[in-house]
Amino acid sequence: MSEAAVAVGLSLPKLETVEKVTGRAQYIADLSRPGMLHGAILQSPYPHARILRYDTSAALALPGVHAVVTGDDFGEHRMGAFVKDETAIAKGKVRYVGEPVAAVAAEDEATARRACQLIDVEYEELPAILSVEEALAPDAAIIHEDLAGYFKVFPAISKGNSLSYTEIKEGDIERGWRESELVFENIFETPAQAHLAIEPCGALAETDAQGRVTLWSANQSVFRVQANVCESLGLPMSKLRCVTPRIGGGFGNKMEAHVQPIVVKLAMVTGRPVKMILTREEDFQMVRVRHPAKIRIKTGVKRDGTLVVRECELHLDGGAFGDDSPGVLGYALLMSRGPYRIPHTRCHGHVVYTNKLRSGAFRGFGNPQVSFGAETQLDEIAEALGMDPIELRLKNLMQPGDHWLGGQRVDSNGLADCIAAVREASSWDRRKALPAPPESKRRGFGIAVAAHISGLLGTGAIVRLLEDGSVVLNTGAVDIGQGSDTVLTQICAEALKIPIEQVSTASPDTDGSPYNWGTTASRVTYTTGRAVLAASRDVERQIKEQAADIFECSTADLELRPGGRVGIKGVQAKELPFLVVSARAHWRKGGPIVGSNTLVYETPTIDPKRAVALGLPFQQIGVYSFAALVTEVEIDEATGQTEVKRVWTAVDVGKAINPRLVEGQIEGGVVQGLGFALVEEVVWDGARLANPTLMDYKIPGTMDVPYELHSIIVEHAQEDGPFGAKGVGEISLVPVPAAIANAIHDAAGVRLRRLPMNAERVLRAWLAKEGGPKEKSLAH
Amino acid sequence: MSDIAVTLKINGRDRALHVPAGETLLETLRDRLGLTGAKRGCNQGVCGACTVLIEGQPVRGCLSLSANCDGSAVTTIEGLAKGQALAPIQKAFAEAGAVQCGFCSSGMMLAATALIVEHPRATVDEIRAGLAGNLCRCSGYRKIVDAVLSVIAGEAR
Numbered sequence: 046m047s048e049a050a051v052a053v054g055l056s057l058p059k060l061e062t063v064e065k066v067t068g069r070a071q072y073i074a075d076l077s078r079p080g081m082l083h084g085a086i087l088q089s090p091y092p093h094a095r096i097l098r099y100d101t102s103a104a105l106a107l108p109g110v111h112a113v114v115t116g117d118d119f120g121e122h123r124m125g126a127f128v129k130d131e132t133a134i135a136k137g138k139v140r141y142v143g144e145p146v147a148a149v150a151a152e153d154e155a156t157a158r159r160a161c162q163l164i165d166v167e168y169e170e171l172p173a174i175l176s177v178e179e180a181l182a183p184d185a186a187i188i189h190e191d192l193a194g195y196f197k198v199f200p201a202i203s204k205g206n207s208l209s210y211t212e213i214k215e216g217d218i219e220r221g222w223r224e225s226e227l228v229f230e231n232i233f234e235t236p237a238q239a240h241l242a243i244e245p246c247g248a249l250a251e252t253d254a255q256g257r258v259t260l261w262s263a264n265q266s267v268f269r270v271q272a273n274v275c276e277s278l279g280l281p282m283s284k285l286r287c288v289t290p291r292i293g294g295g296f297g298n299k300m301e302a303h304v305q306p307i308v309v310k311l312a313m314v315t316g317r318p319v320k321m322i323l324t325r326e327e328d329f330q331m332v333r334v335r336h337p338a339k340i341r342i343k344t345g346v347k348r349d350g351t352l353v354v355r356e357c358e359l360h361l362d363g364g365a366f367g368d369d370s371p372g373v374l375g376y377a378l379l380m381s382r383g384p385y386r387i388p389h390t391r392c393h394g395h396v397v398y399t400n401k402l403r404s405g406a407f408r409g410f411g412n413p414q415v416s417f418g419a420e421t422q423l424d425e426i427a428e429a430l431g432m433d434p435i436e437l438r439l440k441n442l443m444q445p446g447d448h449w450l451g452g453q454r455v456d457s458n459g460l461a462d463c464i465a466a467v468r469e470a471s472s473w474d475r476r477k478a479l480p481a482p483p484e485s486k487r488r489g490f491g492i493a494v495a496a497h498i499s500g501l502l503g504t505g506a507i508v509r510l511l512e513d514g515s516v517v518l519n520t521g522a523v524d525i526g527q528g529s530d531t532v533l534t535q536i537c538a539e540a541l542k543i544p545i546e547q548v549s550t551a552s553p554d555t556d557g558s559p560y561n562w563g564t565t566a567s568r569v570t571y572t573t574g575r576a577v578l579a580a581s582r583d584v585e586r587q588i589k590e591q592a593a594d595i596f597e598c599s600t601a602d603l604e605l606r607p608g609g610r611v612g613i614k615g616v617q618a619k620e621l622p623f624l625v626v627s628a629r630a631h632w633r634k635g636g637p638i639v640g641s642n643t644l645v646y647e648t649p650t651i652d653p654k655r656a657v658a659l660g661l662p663f664q665q666i667g668v669y670s671f672a673a674l675v676t677e678v679e680i681d682e683a684t685g686q687t688e689v690k691r692v693w694t695a696v697d698v699g700k701a702i703n704p705r706l707v708e709g710q711i712e713g714g715v716v717q718g719l720g721f722a723l724v725e726e727v728v729w730d731g732a733r734l735a736n737p738t739l740m741d742y743k744i745p746g747t748m749d750v751p752y753e754l755h756s757i758i759v760e761h762a763q764e765d766g767p768f769g770a771k772g773v774g775e776i777s778l779v780p781v782p783a784a785i786a787n788a789i790h791d792a793a794g795v796r797l798r799r800l801p802m803n804a805e806r807v808l809r810a811w812l813a814k815e816g817g818p819k820e821k822s823l824a825h
Numbered sequence: 826m827s828d829i830a831v832t833l834k835i836n837g838r839d840r841a842l843h844v845p846a847g848e849t850l851l852e853t854l855r856d857r858l859g860l861t862g863a864k865r866g867c868n869q870g871v872c873g874a875c876t877v878l879i880e881g882q883p884v885r886g887c888l889s890l891s892a893n894c895d896g897s898a899v900t901t902i903e904g905l906a907k908g909q910a911l912a913p914i915q916k917a918f919a920e921a922g923a924v925q926c927g928f929c930s931s932g933m934m935l936a937a938t939a940l941i942v943e944h945p946r947a948t949v950d951e952i953r954a955g956l957a958g959n960l961c962r963c964s965g966y967r968k969i970v971d972a973v974l975s976v977i978a979g980e981a982r
Binding site for chain 1: 855860861862863864865866867868869871872874901902903905906911915916918919920922924925926927928929930931934949950952953954956957958959960961962963964965966967968969970
């Protein structure tokens with residue numbers, strides 16, 4: 046582009062910044078409606094039990110109570126992103142401790158909570174399945190007896206408690222083992238991680254005089270909310286309008302349903318608006334977590350460092366309901382070869398039901414788990430071969446035009462530049478020459494790389510030119526704080542060459558917005574951005590048609606000019622403001638100018654000539670972003686505590702539409718990955734969560750995070766991306782655990798294969814190692 | 826249990842209220858007065874999203890009983906700007922890109938306001954220590970620290 050950009054590439058402040066810094070932004074808990082009731086939930090005390098009987102009479106008799114609903118009040122309707130296995134509230138059975146069993150609407154929250162305690166439920170306990178091993182045992186109790194009959198959106202391979210089995214094969218794995226000179230095999234384990242958006246989940250529903258429902262909720266997709274509520278309540282989708290307030294963070298936890306179906310039910314039963322906001326404990330107990338994973342990785346190499354073959358076996362603990370689990374499994378397996386040329390690959394695994402809180406989407410979607418294993422093992426291989434870990438990676442790196450596991454060709458690939466950037470910025474090659482670390486500290490450096498997609502499913506955009514020439518953009522994409530409203534507005538403004546202030550962006554509304562699958566899969570900038578650009582071009586075309594009619598020239602002779610004008614190329618005086626064009630369209634000829642576009646991501650993931658895939662729930666996943674991360678850590682010899690001192694991350698995002706927002710995504714992802722690597726773990730004490738509070742579940746605070754957190758943006762344009770852009774939302778989290786594990790090994794000589802790598806685990810590994818610190822050093 | 830009469834000077838204005846003895850300042854602000862800028866993130870005093878200033882000191886709204894605050898000056902996020910003119914910390918948060926979802930921002934900016942009064946030349950490490958009681962899950966904190974640094978640099982000039 047010869048002209049200066051008006052919006053794209055500029056670090057403009059987020060559109061809603063002033064609203065947020067003044068406290069005026071309205072989140073779900075801040076909303077209120079006249080005559081509003083408050084809802085509360087009774088949770089299951091058992092992990093697995095049959096519900097025999099309810100007695101709600103005492104609760105109903107409590108003054109101020111308007112309604113009590115139980116499973117008996119809900120029909121046989123089930124929801125689920127991949128397998129329709131979940132009812133809005135427990136029906137017939139409970140399947141995890143904390144599952145909603147009954148709900149109350151009352152005049153105030155305290156009364157609703159008191160009423161819940163007056164509900165008597167009689168249970169018959171069933172054997173609880175609390176691990177993948179127990180679930181797959183031959184005589185295991187079955188958690189979903191009707192699994193075979195559940196509707197599935199893909200040909201799932203399900204059996205017993207195994208919700209989904211997936212396998213992907215490429216090349217000839219047996220030949221691979223024969224050609225390998227060294228074979229490395231390790232098992233890695235990662236725990237459940239809580240999303241911990243600072244805003245707890247909640248919803249507010251209201252019926253109108255015709256019985257139609259409007260639903261506000263903490264969400265990542267008004268359309269997924271609509272689908273889930275309507276599936277689980279048996280409502281036609283047209284009878285439910287879903288809108289969104291501001292969202293206080295969403296990392297996957299607000300993508301699928303939480304309490305929305307129950308709140309809608311209470312509003313329909315009472316005929317009054319009903320609001321329910323979960324407490325932090327309830328949010329921990331009944332929403333979702335990152336899948337606990339066991340990952341076996343076996344890699345064969347030549348002595349010169351050439352990677353020959355990779356096998357990955359993955360067991361995911363899906364918890365009580367399917368949610369996004371089959372997708373997470375399939376995606377994790379697709380990522381398990383990493384961005385490397387490995388000719389022979391077989392990856393396979395199960396996601397399994399257990400009597401625990403459901404696992405679901407969480408930033409990275411299975412990739413952080415497998416990448417922790419794969420990128421840690423690569424470090425071990427480098428060490429065994431006496432190679433620099435960066436050199437081993439560079440030797441085997443996928444090049445632009447190479448094919449991802451499964452066969453998709455990947456042209457936009459800036460990974461080599463990402464690695465070069467962090468190598469340079471971190472002074473990797475001079476790291477051994479640094480001054481000695483403080484006394485009683487050991488220093489280490491680690492590297493890991495990552496790739497991640499942006500894409501998936503349907504999206505759309507509508508761009509309307511108003512009578513005065515100003516523009517309204519409507520996409521249905523929920524901005525969960527990451528800044529997508531701003532980025533999409535920048536894309537629209539750039540395409541129409543108008544100042545960003547001249548574009549207003551509508552809030553997502555299932556009544557008026559085009560479909561948008563959701564704010565997930567790092568997809569909004571890339572997929573919705575494409576739709577915004579195409580819809581803006583549609584408006585441009587119509588503006589030019591109007592102007593051509595007025596000027597009696599060809600549309601090919603016309604150009605958009607900065608500031609909202611259209612003119613004849615080379616004739617400065619011949620131009621019209623958008624106002625004139627739009628007014629004419631509204632009042633005289635052509636009709637109002639509305640540009641629109643919808644699309645679905647449709648490049649196939651699997652090329653049947655290159656690979657075989659069984660039970661894979663996605664046919665078309667997306668385009669690839671790349672990242673490299675180097676970190677420097679110091680480990681305390683006395684405590685085993687790891688302090689992350691510095692981090693350098695480079696991410697190939699195609700094109701940074703708003704560089705400051707891209708940095709925000711990189712920094713936030715790194716820190717969430719740091720929590721996953723070092724401290725975070727949802728712990729079950731038997732069937733019950735042991736740490737469902739912020740007192741007991743730690744996330745990184747300012748003191749746990751280095752100020753030296755350097756983000757480097759690399760731009761290898763994605764040809765079909767808007768202005769070359771691809772996604773950035775998840776990728777920066779992915780390499781963090783392995784980079785830290787590799788740095789810990791560099792510092793202390795111990796390999797940790799289980800997250801979190803907390804002080805106790807590091808110290809135990811270290812003490813067990815010859816040449817590590819001695820017990821006596823702990824005496825003081 | 827009878828309600829207790831209290832007078833709170835909220836954002837410069839006296840508010841005479843009758844509150845139950847167990848009502849927290851966060852409940853009073855949000856539910857009674859409609860000042861929803863203070864957020865309930867954990868209701869346990871850990872996350873800091875409910876941070877407000879009492880006599881200039883940052884406190885947890887969820888752990889403070891309104892009945893104990895009688896006669897105190899309370900500053901909430903709604904009281905930081907002067908009309909349409911943002912306070913320096915608000916401007917700095919906006920310009921540094923320190924706000925993502927915004928749910929922690931009110932508490933974070935109030936904690937930062939108190940920090941800057943106490944340590945007008947705070948270093949990076951002093952800022953990190955001063956904000957250690959406020960959790961953010963979106964940002965990674967770097968841009969928050971940068972925002973506070975920019976206020977300090979502006980005021981030091």
